[in-house]
Amino acid sequence: MPQPKTRWDIFCTVVDNFGDIGVTWRLARQLVAEHALPVRLWVDDSHAFERICPEIDVDLAQQWQQGVEVRHWPSEWVHAEAADVVIAAFACQLPANYMDSMAARETPPLWLNLDYLSAEDWVTGCHGLPSVKYKTVQKFFFFPGFKPGTGGLLRERGLLERRRQFQQDRSAQRQFLQGLGIDPAPDAQLISLFAYENTGLASWLDVLAGDATPTHLLVPEGRILGDVARWLGVETLTVGAIQARQTLTVQVLPFVRQDQYDHLLWCCDFNAVRGEDSFVRAQWAGRPMLWHIYQQDDDIHLDKLDAFLALYTKGLPPEAAQAMNGLWRAWNAGQPIGEHWLAARKHWPPLQENAEAWCLEQALQADLATALVQFYVNWI
Template sequence: MQASWEIFCSVVDNYGDAGVTWRLARQLAAEHGLRVRLWIDDPAALVRLCPEADADASRRQAGVEICRWPADWQPVEPADVVIEAFACQLPEAHVAAMANCGRRVLWLNLEYLSAEDWVGGCHGLPSLQPGGLQKFFFFPGFAENTGGLLREHGLLERRRAFQADAAARAAFLQSLGVQARPGERLFSLFAYENAALPGWLDALAQHTSPTLLLVPEGRILGDLQRWLDMPALAVGAQAQRGALRIQVLPFVRQDDYDRLLWCCDFNAVRGEDSFLRAQWAGRPLLWQIYPQAEGAHWDKLEAFLALYLEGLSPSGADALQALWRAWNAGEEMGAAWTALQDEWPELCAHAERWCARQAARPDLAAALVQFYTDWL
């Protein structure tokens, strides 16, 4: 019988935690034939990503048993592999059951994605826990000495086929109520609140090329509404200012969000899940990293830029770096965006090269399964 796996997810902010763990759970079940159970303390967040999931009761979707993580935890038999995602605290009773179940249980702390140098040195290290248990730290990452990146089998092939099929792209956009006009560049914007947004929108409105900005509903709508000076923005709302046309889209399931990124020429994304999916889209991107206390997020941002900018010309690297820094600092974007336009062809080619380079390494799910096999 295949090993059983369970993933614990505590939804901290928005949908990133739920998004990453749901993708991982689905892949472990679909590609590795594992029995997977996903514990989540806010099932409503998962329903936004997978509408078939039930926010009030346990049920199975895509081969994964989805369970509410209750405050009044009742003892259950632990799986062979227990993953606590992003350092969430397992129920004490479950840890005790892991120690007393009479068999070896692999306990993994799946950490947040980071390009920082220290990640490789900590990946796979054990930590002795009460009851004789060991917990291992598992770090996703962009380097050989990390656990790799979430990537389903055949993802890049499906993406490239979709991008090469104009009819498929048009049909998908139409399903969202989007009708692109001839000559329009398609951009997507999924972001937290950002003081830099007005400057970027001004630059897009004043540009010589027309742009359609597709904005899935989310926290950025308030800033967008103020820039447009509109009383409210709802799904389906459209507005035009200069060369910029804006349309608000519904919050879509994960697979459809991937297709949206594939349709666009440029993607502004946030957090971790959409950040990685924008990289797999093979298009230039702009990342808004989740702010942390005392500016700790800047180290993560600069560490990724140091890797991502490798292979770019000095002017291309300078332009992209200036744009990302201004966006994350909430500063004026106009000059940085103008400079970026001169580097556009190089940035497009570079995004595809980066994608292929990262896809040449084992993916996160495969690395986790291999780690378990080696541990046994």
């Protein structure tokens, strides 16, 4: 493994509110904590960062958080010496002066484009291939993924063991939920909802409200709140709001730090998530889930959705796989999902078993941070 003096720079342009910074913040912390590497995280939006790391001082250009040197990425770039490993997260464009600094090094750095997560077949073939070159500096593609031959997923050391212990400890779960002001009925199913705006939500809430099984719906503040408020018939929903309709209780949660969000997912019976960071964390929760993928032009995001579904549902009985496919596709098309939810509920035991089996299967691969470090070792 590389010596601790090997310096790493990670650049993050916040595009989708929290997904980009969520991934890069987890990665930076893990490289420091588990690989003893000095890491600078360059972020262009400190206010978005502050939501998942409240200790951040948004007015500081340079600070240290959990061992990571956090630097504000200014619109007018100032000179900074290039690191030994440079990660451009999600194809963000590095400052021209910084690229010149990379090229000026006696030994060119390893330059990686950490790409978006996808289960599509072509990812395996492109992972690790050279990309563009800037003067003497070669850039390489690095793809997270679900198959051998990709970079794997972000997973901290001991994560699944901590998750299992927590899920087996009712007292710990109750204490965590109470800390967020959550007091569900003893027989209520817990569902978390973190999603983009979705016109299909109302039909799901209708079904949940009319279900004989009580549901406590936990909604972290975010873009879906407007749709929830419209269904409830209220103008706005703020943090702490609790509204009940028949057997459905809706509670709005504050935006919490990453480790707290992990615990929230671990507490829930079902997790609806969005983007990339929460998508991966829901898989490590080992519970049935629903993914709201980020919409792209020409619906190319649906190819990514179908590619993941093909992998995720391959271990399910045909009827259960069909129910999950219908639920996910309707949700991502903004269509009513109430009937699809009822269809999925008929196959709950196999869906639960599949979620845990998928989690364990993905844990057989090297985690993303370790794969990045190993890529550098092989490169030098």
